[in-house]
Structures are given as structure tokens and as C-alpha cells.
Amino acid sequence: MSATTTFKSSISGLEFPKREEILGKSIRSSIVALIKDEHPDFDKESCIAMSELNIYREKYISHFLKSEAGELTDLHKKIIKSLSEDKSFVSKVEDEIDNRTFGQKIADGVADFGGSWKFIILFFLFILVWIASNVFLLLNKGFDPYPFILLNLILSCLAALQAPVIMMSQNRQEEKDRERAKKDYMINLKSELEIRMLDEKLDHLIMHQQQELIEIQKVQIEMMNDILEKIKK
Numbered sequence: 234m235s236a237t238t239t240f241k242s243s244i245s246g247l248e249f250p251k252r253e254e255i256l257g258k259s260i261r262s263s264i265v266a267l268i269k270d271e272h273p274d275f276d277k278e279s280c281i282a283m284s285e286l287n288i289y290r291e292k293y294i295s296h297f298l299k300s301e302a303g304e305l306t307d308l309h310k311k312i313i314k315s316l317s318e319d320k321s322f323v324s325k326v327e328d329e330i331d332n333r334t335f336g337q338k339i340a341d342g343v344a345d346f347g348g349s350w351k352f353i354i355l356f357f358l359f360i361l362v363w364i365a366s367n368v369f370l371l372l373n374k375g376f377d378p379y380p381f382i383l384l385n386l387i388l389s390c391l392a393a394l395q396a397p398v399i400m401m402s403q404n405r406q407e408e409k410d411r412e413r414a415k416k417d418y419m420i421n422l423k424s425e426l427e428i429r430m431l432d433e434k435l436d437h438l439i440m441h442q443q444q445e446l447i448e449i450q451k452v453q454i455e456m457m458n459d460i461l462e463k464i465k466k
Contacts (some may be wrong), residue, residue, distance in 0.1 A: 243279035244272045253283040260286065264293050284444055337405055344402035346394055358382070 239248045243257075257265060258277035267289050268275045275281075333341070346352050363384055365373040377383035 249282040341403040343398045
């Protein structure tokens, strides 16, 4: 590349394509402060490459998250990584893998069946058949005469076993809800950070356009001066 198509970075001294050049005066002051911490000589007239600026943008986000949460957790690190890789959390949330154990699947099945009208109707029919068989068919002299002690024992055992199984399913559901809430938080936080980044990029584009307009106006003024000089001659 020729000298007109490249520039030298003020912080690294490396050469980059001219299209990646960004002046210090078009960078947000908060990010300029981060750059000055490592490079005190950096000022508004200094230049930096877009790839180098993105590194400081990630550092700015890290500092922002630390100031908000007090500590940069693994969750925040995932968000910063996704910003740099431009990956979406939505697909990860939608493509959840069913990693339940066999016992958890049984607990969920028992909880689903025990909390349905099907279970209530079948259990009611079972009790009705049990009572009718002993009272009417066996004339209260069958295997479980009134007051149905065996039936009460079966109901007590069923309730004693069903309650902890349903609690197991509820605990797993609460854990799943917490995981979903965490993913919702990650999505919302990433959206907020991306809006901040977008706002900064818009500011940069506006500043860059203003600089180009100023350069164009300077060229036009020079051309007009040349024309005036020719007219005078």
C-alpha cells in the first residue's frame, strides 16, 4: 500500500488502511479516558484504528459492568464475548437441550399426571368402585369392610409418596425458571450495551461526516479563490 492509503496508529505505531482511521476528537470522552490511561500522549488530533478502538470499547463495557455489579462475573464475561463475536443469546435460549435425569423425568411425569383432571377422575372412580365392591357386592364382609381401613392406608401412602415427588418437580421447575430469568437478564443487558455501542458509532459517523463536509468546503473555497484570482488577472 502507498503512503496515501495507510496511516500510522498513534498508540501502537502500526500502519492500517486509511479507511479504518479514527481521530481522537470523534471518540467518546469516556473511551478517550481509557486510552489516555495507557497512552498519556493521546489527544484529539491523534488517530487510532477501528480494530484498536473496538478493544477499548470492550474495556469500557467491562468497566461499566464492574461499576454496576461490583464484580465481573462469568455471565458478564459471556456477554462481552458475545458482543465481540456478534453472537445472539436468543438462539441459545430457544435451543435448550433436555438434560433431565431419569428420576427428574419420572418426577415431572408424576407431577403432570397428579395435577390433571384425568388423575382426579380415575382416582374418584377407583374409590367409588372400591367402596361399592365392599358395601354392595360383598355386603360389607369383603377384603376392606367399613370404615375402609385398607383404603385409608392406601390413600395415606399415596399422599406420602406423591407429595415429595411433586416437590422434586417443583424444585426443578424453580431452577429452570431461575435459569430462564438469568438468560433474560443476559439478553436485556446485551441489548442495553449494544444500544450504547450503536449510539457511540452514530456519534462517530456524524463526526466523520462533519469532518468530510468541512474538507469539501475547504476544497470548494480554494477552487473559488483560484477562480477569483483568474478573473482578476
